[in-house]
Amino acid sequence: MTLEIYLDLFSPTCRSVFIFAKKNNIPFEFKKITLFEGGQYAEEFGKINMMRKLPAIRDGDFTLAESVAILLYMAEKFRTPDHWYPRDLQTRAQVNEYLSWHHTQLRMHTSKVFWFKLLIPKTLGKEVPKEKMDSALEDLEGSLKMLEEKFLQDKPFIAGEHISLADLVGIVEIMQPVGAGVDVFAKRPKLVAWRDRVQVAVGKELFDEAHQDILSVVEVVESLDSSKLQGFKPRIMKLLL
Numbered sequence: 346m347t348l349e350i351y352l353d354l355f356s357p358t359c360r361s362v363f364i365f366a367k368k369n370n371i372p373f374e375f376k377k378i379t380l381f382e383g384g385q386y387a388e389e390f391g392k393i394n395m396m397r398k399l400p401a402i403r404d405g406d407f408t409l410a411e412s413v414a415i416l417l418y419m420a421e422k423f424r425t426p427d428h429w430y431p432r433d434l435q436t437r438a439q440v441n442e443y444l445s446w447h448h449t450q451l452r453m454h455t456s457k458v459f460w461f462k463l464l465i466p467k468t469l470g471k472e473v474p475k476e477k478m479d480s481a482l483e484d485l486e487g488s489l490k491m492l493e494e495k496f497l498q499d500k501p502f503i504a505g506e507h508i509s510l511a512d513l514v515g516i517v518e519i520m521q522p523v524g525a526g527v528d529v530f531a532k533r534p535k536l537v538a539w540r541d542r543v544q545v546a547v548g549k550e551l552f553d554e555a556h557q558d559i560l561s562v563v564e565v566v567e568s569l570d571s572s573k574l575q576g577f578k579p580r581i582m583k584l585l586l
Contacts, residue, residue: 348373349403350415351393353380354558355565357455358412360517362400364555365416365510368547369425381569413444416510428507439504443496443511447518451492454485455521455529462525467566485522485529493535501542508546516543517555524559 350366350373352359366373378384378399385397394401394410401410402418409415420430431437458481461473472478492515496503503511519540522529530537544552558565 346405349376350374351376351378351390351399351401351403353378353384353399354555355380355562356399357452357517357521357559359400360520360555360559361510361513362402362412362415362419364517364547364551365419365425365429365513367551367555369419369423369429371419371423371425381565413448413510413514416514420510429510429513431504431509436504436509440509440511443503444514446491446496447511447514451488451515452518454481454488455518457481458485458522458527459525462522462527463563463566467569482527485527489519489529489533489536493533497535497539502539502546508543512539512543513547516540520556520559524556524562526563 348366348371350362352363352375354360354363363375365371378387378390380399384390385399390401391397393403393408396410398410400412400415401408402415404418404422409418417430419425430440461478461481466472496511496515500506502508503515516539519529519536530540
């Protein structure tokens, strides 16, 4: 039975899974779930992931959620090239270190800027207070600095000479605020050079395919009926606390 992957490419975690599967020629069926229309709350999707989040997979009778768990599952099952999740103990530890840091740092800050810049104004009909926006951007700057100085240093990629899951997970996240109009690469030549190396490593055509939705998200959100976003209000109120 073909692997089913449930995705919406507006989501950075979905983009990492999509790129990884396509780059490694993993056969799969793309199951589109439209987050902006509440597709994650459909009864059928609840049978795949009761947490109602993307991405998710179904492999026969087996289901799995959480993007990093899915990436590791695919890497092991399909025996992808070693550089993605290296067998060398210390190199793998570097990948794990980044993945552990990423979710509560860079991901949290890119997501907050994306919501503050785009989704909250559309849903509530008003801009986020300037002091909250400035604070979110400052947190994001801190995470980008840590990525450059701690994880990249003077290496081509996070774990050394070759691309790994750490780079893939990192780059798709950084593209999220770019879609909302925040130029995170401005005055960051090291970050730009790393992004370009990642693009070459995965293939620019695939990279662009994965990011075409997020890079047009402003127009998509502007055209949405704001009532469709009301389901996001609980999350919005937590962000604004």
